[in-house]
Amino acid sequence: MEGNFLQDALIYLGAGIVCVPIAKRLGIGSVLGYLIGGIIVGPYVLGLVGKEGVKVMHASEFGVVMMLFLIGLELNPQAFWRMRRIILGMGGLQMVLTSLLLLPVLWYGFALPLNTAIGVSLAFAMSSTAIVLQTLKEKNLDKTNAGRSAFAVLLFQDVAVIPLLALLPLLAVGGHVAHTEEGSFPPVFGVLQDYPTLMLVLAVGFVYVLSRFLVGPLLHVIAKSHTQELFTATALFVVIGVSWLMEKAGISAALGAFMAGVLLANSAFRHELEVNIVPFKGILLGIFFTAVGATINFTVILGNPLRIVVAVLIVMAIKALVLAILARLWGLKNDQNILFALLLSQVGEFAFVLLAAAWQANLIDVINLDFFKAVVTLSMLISPVLLYVNERYIDPYFGVKERDVPTAPADVMEERREVILTGFGHFGSTLGRFLRANGVEATILEHDSDRVQLLRKMGFKVFYGDGTRLDLLESAGATKARILISAIDVPEKNLELADLVKKHFPHLEFYVRAQNRYDAYELIDKGIAHVYRESLYTSVFMGVDVLSALGHRKYTMFRKALEFIRYDEKSLHRLAKLRHHQETYIAQAREEIEVQERLLKQDARFADLRSDHAWDKTPLVRQD
Amino acid sequence: MHSPSVLLLFFHPRYEDSQANKVLLEHARTVERVTIKDMYELYPLFDVDVMREKADLLKHSVVVWQHPLYWYNCPPLMKQWLDLVLEYGWAYGKGGDKLAGKRVLQVITSGGSMEAYQQHGRNRYTHREFLRPFEQTAQLCQMRYLPPFIVPGVNSMSADQLDAYGLQYANILSALAQGDASYPASDACHYINEIYTV
Numbered sequence: 001m002e003g004n005f006l007q008d009a010l011i012y013l014g015a016g017i018v019c020v021p022i023a024k025r026l027g028i029g030s031v032l033g034y035l036i037g038g039i040i041v042g043p044y045v046l047g048l049v050g051k052e053g054v055k056v057m058h059a060s061e062f063g064v065v066m067m068l069f070l071i072g073l074e075l076n077p078q079a080f081w082r083m084r085r086i087i088l089g090m091g092g093l094q095m096v097l098t099s100l101l102l103l104p105v106l107w108y109g110f111a112l113p114l115n116t117a118i119g120v121s122l123a124f125a126m127s128s129t130a131i132v133l134q135t136l137k138e139k140n141l142d143k144t145n146a147g148r149s150a151f152a153v154l155l156f157q158d159v160a161v162i163p164l165l166a167l168l169p170l171l172a173v174g175g176h177v178a179h180t181e182e183g184s185f186p187p188v189f190g191v192l193q194d195y196p197t198l199m200l201v202l203a204v205g206f207v208y209v210l211s212r213f214l215v216g217p218l219l220h221v222i223a224k225s226h227t228q229e230l231f232t233a234t235a236l237f238v239v240i241g242v243s244w245l246m247e248k249a250g251i252s253a254a255l256g257a258f259m260a261g262v263l264l265a266n267s268a269f270r271h272e273l274e275v276n277i278v279p280f281k282g283i284l285l286g287i288f289f290t291a292v293g294a295t296i297n298f299t300v301i302l303g304n305p306l307r308i309v310v311a312v313l314i315v316m317a318i319k320a321l322v323l324a325i326l327a328r329l330w331g332l333k334n335d336q337n338i339l340f341a342l343l344l345s346q347v348g349e350f351a352f353v354l355l356a357a358a359w360q361a362n363l364i365d366v367i368n369l370d371f372f373k374a375v376v377t378l379s380m381l382i383s384p385v386l387l388y389v390n391e392r393y394i395d396p397y398f399g400v401k402e403r404d405v406p407t408a409p410a411d412v413m414e415e416r417r418e419v420i421l422t423g424f425g426h427f428g429s430t431l432g433r434f435l436r437a438n439g440v441e442a443t444i445l446e447h448d449s450d451r452v453q454l455l456r457k458m459g460f461k462v463f464y465g466d467g468t469r470l471d472l473l474e475s476a477g478a479t480k481a482r483i484l485i486s487a488i489d490v491p492e493k494n495l496e497l498a499d500l501v502k503k504h505f506p507h508l509e510f511y512v513r514a515q516n517r518y519d520a521y522e523l524i525d526k527g528i529a530h531v532y533r534e535s536l537y538t539s540v541f542m543g544v545d546v547l548s549a550l551g552h553r554k555y556t557m558f559r560k561a562l563e564f565i566r567y568d569e570k571s572l573h574r575l576a577k578l579r580h581h582q583e584t585y586i587a588q589a590r591e592e593i594e595v596q597e598r599l600l601k602q603d604a605r606f607a608d609l610r611s612d613h614a615w616d617k618t619p620l621v622r623q624d
Numbered sequence: 625m626h627s628p629s630v631l632l633l634f635f636h637p638r639y640e641d642s643q644a645n646k647v648l649l650e651h652a653r654t655v656e657r658v659t660i661k662d663m664y665e666l667y668p669l670f671d672v673d674v675m676r677e678k679a680d681l682l683k684h685s686v687v688v689w690q691h692p693l694y695w696y697n698c699p700p701l702m703k704q705w706l707d708l709v710l711e712y713g714w715a716y717g718k719g720g721d722k723l724a725g726k727r728v729l730q731v732i733t734s735g736g737s738m739e740a741y742q743q744h745g746r747n748r749y750t751h752r753e754f755l756r757p758f759e760q761t762a763q764l765c766q767m768r769y770l771p772p773f774i775v776p777g778v779n780s781m782s783a784d785q786l787d788a789y790g791l792q793y794a795n796i797l798s799a800l801a802q803g804d805a806s807y808p809a810s811d812a813c814h815y816i817n818e819i820y821t822v
Binding site for chain 2 (some may be wrong): 559562563566
């Protein structure tokens with residue numbers, strides 16, 4: 001068993017590693033790469049994967065669940081509520097119209113019994129959440145109108161799966177309902193099983209309470225333990241737990257995960273959760289697509305190639321037509337309309353689930369099941385190709401690009417912020433308050449979870465996490481931000497961050513806090529222009545007050561202070577270069593004394609050079 | 625000298641709210657050999673860098689002071705600049721001849737109309753009369769004070785009118801930048817507006 005698992009993992013991961021970079025290089029997207037990888041390792045080409053492909057596919061379907069959780073995280077309840085009309089309207093119409101148009105085709109054209117045709121047409125109204133969302137993210141289309149509309153339609157479909165699953169057994173006319181129990185409830189829930197509605201309400205309520213009130217404090221406690229893997233484990237625990245619960249309650253795992261995500265979207269731990277779940281989602285989805293590729297039944301396809309090709313073409317054409325009409329109704333422009341229609345034209349992975357349920361309910365026979373499953377897979381395989389063709393050959397003809405133009409501000413998911421501030425201690429919070437007082441809201445990253453809680457109570461938008469981690473910065477929007485401020489008080493971390501910024505976000509203007517002269521030198525060495533020594537201004541202005549107490553005029557000393565700071569900044573940059581010329585190694589303490597000495601010598605010259613000529617100093621001529 | 629010959633020193637404490645000055649500067653930027661310095665941006669704390677300012681003055685042959693007229697006077701940073709930079713022994717007084725021969729143009733944006741700045745108008749004195757301290761400052765530094773450029777009534781001006789003033793300004797600046805010898809002297813007219821029309 002152990003050996004088999006390792007071998008399977010090798011094959012699935014290997015297929016992705018080989019095929020995805022090639023697919024990306026060719027510009028056809030990772031989804032198609034995985035699918036092709038799956039076909040290659042599948043039973044019809046290399047034969048590395050056999051019948052177990054189906055099992056792998058079901059197991060990795062959990063990637064879709066995780067993806068919905070992540071989508072939920074990006075969509076707080078308010079934003080979700082604002083989208084309600086497009087979700088219900090566009091999503092609902094899409095399902096109804098598509099099934100209605102598919103029904104006669106399946107009924108007459110493919111001579112299915114009416115009830116079977118109804119079941120299949122409903123299943124075929126589904127589009128692939130996995131393919132579409134992955135593609136949207138990858139091609140950076142998720143903020144376009146087409147992207148948002150696609151998301152709305154997918155969301156409706158994902159929710160619709162649940163009542164559809166309940167509907168399918170009813171369609172089986174007098175059919176013996178072969179109810180297969182997938183695991184049983186723990187005894188505590190046993191009683192509830194007889195009251196499905198109560199169960200449902202309880203489960204939804206429980207997820208609400210859990211996400212709203214329990215997960216936050218739990219993560220807070222976990223965060224305090226400063227164990228990264230424990231945090232990852234907790235994040236997974238939450239997602240898997242909610243999914244399990246919802247599935248047990250007869251609601252789809254995907255919907256449960258999505259709900260939990262939405263409820264956690266306003267939490268301080270949002271970015272951290274996202275960062276921890278993303279890799280799992282990515283790998284599982286990759287395996288899922290590979291498994292889809294591996295389970296394509298070429299025997300069925302080759303048995304009657306014409307029939308299957310015609311079926312795929314008709315289904316996709318009908319879906320695209322309905323989508324195009326809806327897009328027009330909702331006012332999408334030409335290029336967005338075509339993109340939207342093609343994006344969602346495939347039949348999705350939920351069709352497998354629905355077809356399987358239909359089979360269990362004796363609604364469809366094995367031959368038809370295999371045939372329609374092949375149709376689904378083929379359509380999934382074709383849709384990335386269609387998008388590629390659209391991008392290359394169709395889209396360029398329509399000049400209008402709606403990207404980046406927020407035409408409908410109502411359903412903007414989340415505005416990206418220009419400034420990211422990492423470190424929100426005394427230094428960072430003062431800075432943050434000042435920025436905010438002038439109408440600049442920064443995205444704040446802070447690694448002390450206690451502080452995060454406190455500040456959030458005070459209404460700041462603070463996220464929990466180590467601000468020097470690449471992935472966290474990415475999800476905080478570093479690729480789109482303009483300025484990154486580091487108010488972290490650990491010089492080593494700032495040096496690390498400086499390297500990271502140079503390497504991954506060269507467009508960011510980096511403003512960094514330095515503890516003293518010495519780490520300022522190192523930051524300057526790295527080519528950082530905006531270095532702020534934390535004690536410079538405070539100490540000089542303390543000097544102003546002392547001099548004023550000694551009888552100097554305040555305004556004069558204030559001017560002198562500014563001049564001194566300007567001069568000190570200059571000497572900092574000069575000495576940063578100079579210190580490399582020292583031949584011998586000097587112990588830190590020795591070096592400090594030497595630097596001080598040099599500074600004092602320079603200061604003497606500063607006093608000489610900058611004697612103040614302003615406001616004529618010559619004493620009044622005494623009039624005797 | 626072939627370096628930029630006009631040094632435009634712009635003083636405005638609330639530049640973000642001044643449409644007129646925005647338009648004027650936009651046009652000024654189209655003229656070659658003009659160095660524009662946004663002084664409130666350079667010295668937000670009034671810590672004028674005297675050495676740097678002197679060096680810039682030496683590099684140019686024409687100095688432009690562009691500013692709004694607040695309480696019949698220049699904004700405080702400009703006064704600070706005059707006080708700190710035009711030092712005794714450098715700009716005036718014994719041995720103070722570093723600015724000798726340079727020309728000075730004052731460019732004023734003003735809320736009131738030309739009519740208000742008349743003997744019988746609301747402000748009782750003309751612009752030229754209010755600007756006398758600056759004229760005399762230039763005089764003392766052996767600089768030639770040119771007839772000033774006035775953009776009056778900026779609070780109620782249409783965009784087209786503003787653009788017309790902008791074009792006029794650009795013409796004036798390019799004449800100065802090219803060292804136009806026929807450029808009118810101080811006593812030729814009250815305001816350069818009267819001569820340099822678009």
